[in-house]
Amino acid sequence: MPPTIEASGLxxxxxxxxxxxxxxxxxxxxECLALFGxxxxxxxxxxxxxxxxxxxxxxxxxxxxxxxxxxAAARSVVGLISHQSMLYSxxxxxxxxxxxxxxxxVLEPRDAALRAxxxxxxxxxADSPVRSLSRGMQQRVSIARAIVHDPRxxxxxxxxxxxxxxxxxxxxxxxxxxxxxxxxxxxVTHHLGxxxxxxxxxxIMRDGRFLTHEPRGDVELETYRETYREAVTR
Amino acid sequence: xxxxxxxxxxxxxALIARKDLAIEFRTRSAFLxxxxxxxxxxxxxxxxxxxxxxxxxxxxPGVLWVIFTFSGLLGLHRSFGVEEADRAIxxxxxxxxxxxxxxxxxxxxxxxxxxxxxxxxxxxxxxxYNLPLTRVLGPLIAIAVLAAIGLVSIGTLFSAMxxxxxxxxxxxxxxxxxxxxxxxxxxxxxxxRLLAGRPVSEAMSWLRILIAFDIxxxxxxxxxxxxxxxx
Numbered sequence: 163m164p165p166t167i168e169a170s171g172l173x174x175x176x177x178x179x180x181x182x183x184x185x186x187x188x189x190x191x192x193e194c195l196a197l198f199g200x201x202x203x204x205x206x207x208x209x210x211x212x213x214x215x216x217x218x219x220x221x222x223x224x225x226x227x228x229x230x231x232x233x234a235a236a237r238s239v240v241g242l243i244s245h246q247s248m249l250y251s252x253x254x255x256x257x258x259x260x261x262x263x264x265x266x267x268v269l270e271p272r273d274a275a276l277r278a279x280x281x282x283x284x285x286x287x288a289d290s291p292v293r294s295l296s297r298g299m300q301q302r303v304s305i306a307r308a309i310v311h312d313p314r315x316x317x318x319x320x321x322x323x324x325x326x327x328x329x330x331x332x333x334x335x336x337x338x339x340x341x342x343x344x345x346x347x348x349x350v351t352h353h354l355g356x357x358x359x360x361x362x363x364x365x366i367m368r369d370g371r372f373l374t375h376e377p378r379g380d381v382e383l384e385t386y387r388e389t390y391r392e393a394v395t396r
Numbered sequence: 397x398x399x400x401x402x403x404x405x406x407x408x409x410a411l412i413a414r415k416d417l418a419i420e421f422r423t424r425s426a427f428l429x430x431x432x433x434x435x436x437x438x439x440x441x442x443x444x445x446x447x448x449x450x451x452x453x454x455x456x457p458g459v460l461w462v463i464f465t466f467s468g469l470l471g472l473h474r475s476f477g478v479e480e481a482d483r484a485i486x487x488x489x490x491x492x493x494x495x496x497x498x499x500x501x502x503x504x505x506x507x508x509x510x511x512x513x514x515x516x517x518x519x520x521x522x523x524x525y526n527l528p529l530t531r532v533l534g535p536l537i538a539i540a541v542l543a544a545i546g547l548v549s550i551g552t553l554f555s556a557m558x559x560x561x562x563x564x565x566x567x568x569x570x571x572x573x574x575x576x577x578x579x580x581x582x583x584x585x586x587x588x589r590l591l592a593g594r595p596v597s598e599a600m601s602w603l604r605i606l607i608a609f610d611i612x613x614x615x616x617x618x619x620x621x622x623x624x625x626x627x
Contacts, residue, residue: 213486213490214489214490215486215489233492234493235492237490237492238400242487244486246486247482247483248482248483248484249487250484252418252419252423253418253419253422261411262491264411265408265488265491265493266402266491266492267401268400269400
């Protein structure tokens, strides 16, 4: 089966600054690539290219077989979660998620939105305006927004930021369930433990390049922490 | 996984417009700011007016279009401001809808906003300057709607371009105002003729110019809009 996410020589520059350099990798159905690296390594830029928000400068990438930037066909299978909530603060949690459901053409959008909020354990705050929710709750609404259309590809940029223990556990459950249902994940995080818990592959990124890219295997957290430290200080 | 068909351009535009209007209805921040500006400007113009030097019929069209132009800018600035606050624009652009739908949805919501301000400002100007509004109401509404279409097309495009810049409050008027001239000029001229009691046929040449610029601006802005969203 062809990979759901496939990149070959993928490069993205901003003027003379190269943010992502000739990356080649693949993520198959039900796999999770955990991406680690210091600030400014190019992780967020890579996610934005895969989400169709930025055009590759050279090389190519395919999402679900569609070359990027692939228009509606590629975007319809992607769910994007960032450390920014991407919500409208004046609307309620339910209205935000339902709006996204409608944008993706989800059948019975209100029911789907309610289910997504329930998955993030927020059903009792569905009618609260987003601005009245705590930062962690807003992040959970944002995650409900990103998974309301059952995406085949989920791109996560520091999704655990601001989450309390309950929120982090709801997110991990939702991601495991998405993975089990065949979704491919790319998870950008500074927290090695959270990344390793979900990862089937790991990569350490710096200056737009993969310093390491390998199957997760059964490496222990402390061992990987040492590998990470060595890689980024090399 | 359920079968999904993303909405078409117009359906998506309607969803975006409805969402923007719901946000404005909840917050009312831009509408109230525009309305207060419009009423204040009417009062200031009124007290600065020397009725013995300039007749109300000569002054009113200018007052009306200055107010519409600047109050409209207040709403247009907010149009993409709500998208930038928590980067909601990223979620919108990552969704499987056409970029043109974003433009059309935003422009329609802005049109409702500008028409709402006009609906309250026109009677206020008529009241202060004792204008014969009932006699010209139909053609005046037509001019206001036509001009509003041109203004929101330009304003929506430049609002998107300037939203994530540091000086967006300054850049939007600096960029948009020169492009407003071909819309405001014929609108003010045709309004002046109508208020002076001239037949509608006399204002038609200006109205044709207004319609022509509306078509040019709507098409050009809709086509240019997707490029403003690229990094």
